[in-house]
Amino acid sequence: MAAREYGQYSGVTQALELVGERWAMLIVRDLLVGPRRYGELAAGLPRIPTNILAARLKELQAAGVLRRAPHSRIIVYELTPYGRELEPIVLALGAWGFKALADPRDEQIITPDSMTIDLRAAFRPEVASRLPATAYAGRFGQAELLIRVDGTVLDVQRGDGPADLAFATGPGIRRLITGELAPDRAISTGIVEVLGGHRNLLGRFANTFHLAA
Structure with missing residues (x-):
């Protein structure tokens, strides 16, 4: 054997x-x-x-x-x-592992592909279907993603582009996605920096992407 x-x-x-x-x-x-x-x-x-x-x-x-x-x-x-x-298995595994995430160690980074899968795992199509189509330009550390949500369809691509809300963040985005921090608090504490567009759309982002802690 x-x-x-x-x-x-x-x-x-x-x-x-x-x-x-x-x-x-x-x-x-x-x-x-x-x-x-x-x-x-x-x-x-x-x-x-x-x-x-x-x-x-x-x-x-x-x-x-x-x-x-x-x-x-x-x-x-x-x-x-x-x-x-394996896709639903990987997404479920990511959502399960998200519950155990703490603050990152110094050597831990966010990659474009890892963040893309985390967003897929956190995506709530039943919520997004009731919201207007929205584009987000997110900078997650060194990873830049253009995130488009249209009804139940999520499209995440590398790079920048026209967006209704542009923001920069890091591993602290976990605290927004899990609901630990309200959107306004995430902005006021510097966890999320609004770079352009409508800052109130961060609340829509938090409703669209959510994973229980």
Whole structure:
């Protein structure tokens, strides 16, 4: 029996044998945002050793979770339909883990893909469907995201663009998303800095993206 096998015949153990190795689920998380080149995956997971990244990609490809595909004359990694079935699991895992988040350590950062998945996990389409379409330009540390909400549809892209509300924040955004801080208090304490647009829309953002602490 291989060292990574658990010796049990069950769906849970099989799943863990496929994606339970360290870094595997974070690779899946980032590929849920979109296809990535090898270098982009490495940049999004700055502490992963290159040999581990190569090994995990090979293992996940062999398991049918991801594949290599040509894209604009370059090779990217993308999830297969089987791999994309992990999306609700990853979002649920993110929402569960959000409950245990405390203040970040000095070496912890927010990446564009990690924040995108956190926003997907926190998105409340049943609330958004009752609100006007809104665009937010969010700067989360070094990660810049353009967040568009139109009814039950959430679209998150890297970069900047026209927005109804532009704001800058950091890991403290957790306190707004969990409801620990009211929007006005988040602004007055400097957790969120309004850069442009209508500051009252931060309340709409907090209603649209919410995870219980």
